[in-house]
Amino acid sequence: MVTADAPEDSDALTIGRRIRQLRTGRGMTLEELASRIDRAPSQLSMFETGKREPKLTLLQAIARALGTTIDALLEGGPLDERSAMEISLERAMKGQTFQALGIAPFRIAKTVPSEALAAMLALHGEIERLRDERAATPEEARRANVELRHLMRTQDNHFAELETKAAEILAAVRHPGGPLTQRTASEIAAYLGFTLHYASDLPQTTRSVADLANGRLYLSSGVHAKGDARTAVLQALSSRILGHGEPHSYAEFLRQRVETNYLTGALLVPEAHVVPVLQDAKHRRAISIEDLRDAYSVSYETAAHRFTNLATRHLDIAVHFLKVHESGTITKAYENDDVNFPTDRLGSIEGQLCCRRWTSRVVFDVEDRFNPYYQYTDTGNGTYWCTARVEPSSEGLHSLSVGVRFDDTKWFVGRDTGNRGVSKHSVETCCRRAPVELEERWREHSWPNVRTPRTLLATLPTGSFPGVDTTDVYEFLEAHSPG
Missing domain, CATH: 1.10.260.40 (lambda repressor-like DNA-binding domains)
Structure with a gap:
């Protein structure tokens, strides 16, 4: 003391x-x-x-x-190095790790080799890392998701500081408006001090790798069938624009991903250019996610996300967004229109089963994949209208849907649809329980072997950059470094 x-x-x-x-x-x-x-x-x-x-x-x-x-x-x-190691080890011996292992503090004699001190400190550091890794559970992920969703809802999914940052970058490269070209994406990279390099051996766990020492940004030489070369560049640059560092928690990692995707969308679909377009569409009662997608040459998911960023702040329309896997599992969700999504005890939507009668599930059974699918759904807290599409991904098919309350349907293309549904997923018998006759016939005569998603039982990805094999990254940089 x-x-x-x-x-x-x-x-x-x-x-x-x-x-x-x-x-x-x-x-x-x-x-x-x-x-x-x-x-x-x-x-x-x-x-x-x-x-x-x-x-x-x-x-x-x-x-x-x-x-x-x-x-x-x-x-x-x-x-000196020896004294510094002794102090570090003595402090470690007073910490929780040594106490949890039942290791009593001991006197560090002069005769203890410095190599032994270094080895003990390295072991202590690895034990601490493993403890942190075990703490990164799916429950932590759900809590982080809930907290982030609450933040997004309180500000209507609009991040003014990121909109400003996007406007500054676009002004610096003199982007005139409209679709952002691949050449403009390269100009943004040059403005930020990066040259673009395409490699066939990019590490499997990465979308891009930035060599900060030499100002080189590596991307895959092969673009995925539904991929967008601009998006890969802008996502990598967004992390640098925002000054992201190594995340120290899953919540920070998740927040960084949201900020990166948001800024990328704001660069591809600039607020100053698209808001007048959306306001005009509302005036004409012709808002369409497809039109937004086509006008800025972006994916449907990017257009849908971008609409949720701007709809409440600039159009005074409350909205919800869902991304649902073909298995019925919700993978992304946002709402500020009081729609009643299923949640777990922590309030997390992601990972829950979407109601079979909701637009996001029904759309998988629609043969027409060229045109958007529209549906009105009566729920326990009102009627909602949704527009949805099905798109492929590396994990299988996903549906992407944007919806609004009945009173706001008048502003959208597709409001005259005759598709109707009733979803009472807050009631057990809505879709989560089989019809009585089927249940009576098969409940005692069936035993399904569940296909458990591997992510359900696994801990979250860990390391300096969660989910990334850093050895592959460092070997890749070593092989490609101009030095």
Whole structure:
């Protein structure tokens, strides 16, 4: 404990090691220094090991005996490597990891090799990393998702600071408006100090790799069938524009992903250009996600996301968005229109089964994949209208849908649809329970073997960049570095 006479930022361990460092540097034994300050060697030893902290008057006596100043004993400069390791290990021994393992603190003798100290510190660091990894559970992910969704709802999924950042970047490269071309994406990269390089051996776990030392951005030389070369470039650059660093929690990792995708969308579909277009479409009662997609040459998912960013703030329309896997599992969701999505006990929507009668599930059974599907759905808290599409992905088919309350349907193309549905998923018998006759016939005579998603039981990806094999990344950079 720091005494009232000593500075708060100079702890007993550091002061003690600095005394020992100066003493041994002068070739002085413990007994010799103890004699000069009129103290017992055992007492001085307790000071040097940090078990006790000398008062200011005794520190002055020690400083005089060592031919130095009290400031030298209290300075915040680095200790020698051995002393620094000893202090780190002693602090570790007082921490939760050593206590949880039942390892009692021990005296670090001079005879303990420095290599042994380094090995113990490395093992301690790895145990801490594994503890953090085990803490990154699906429950943590759900909590982080819920917190982020609440934030998005409170600000109507509109991030003004990211819109401003996108406008600044587009102004810097003199983008005139309309669809952002691949050449403009390259100009943004050049403006940020990057050259683009396409490689056939990009690590499997990455979409892009930035060599910050040499200002090179590597992308795959093969674009996925539904991929967009601009999106890959802009997503990589968005992380640099926003100054993202290594995430220290899953919540931070998730927030970074949302910010990256948001800024990418704001660059592809600039707020200043698209808002007048949407306002005109509302005036004409002809809002269409397809038209937004086509006008800016983006994916349907990007157009749908971008609409949710701007609809409430600029059109005064509350909305919801769903991305649902063909298995029925909700993978992305947003709402500020009071729609009643299924949630778990933590309030998380992602990972829940979407009602079989909701537009996002019904659309999978529609043969016409060329035109959008529209449906009105009566729910326990009102009627909603949705427009939906099915698109392929690396994980299978997904439906993407945007919906509004009945009163806002008048602004949209597709409001005259005759498709109707009734969803009462808050009631057990809506779709989560089989009809009574079927259940009575088969409940005691069936045993399905569940196909458990591997992500359900696994911990979340961990490491400096979750989900990325950093060894592959570093080997790739080593092979491609111009140095």
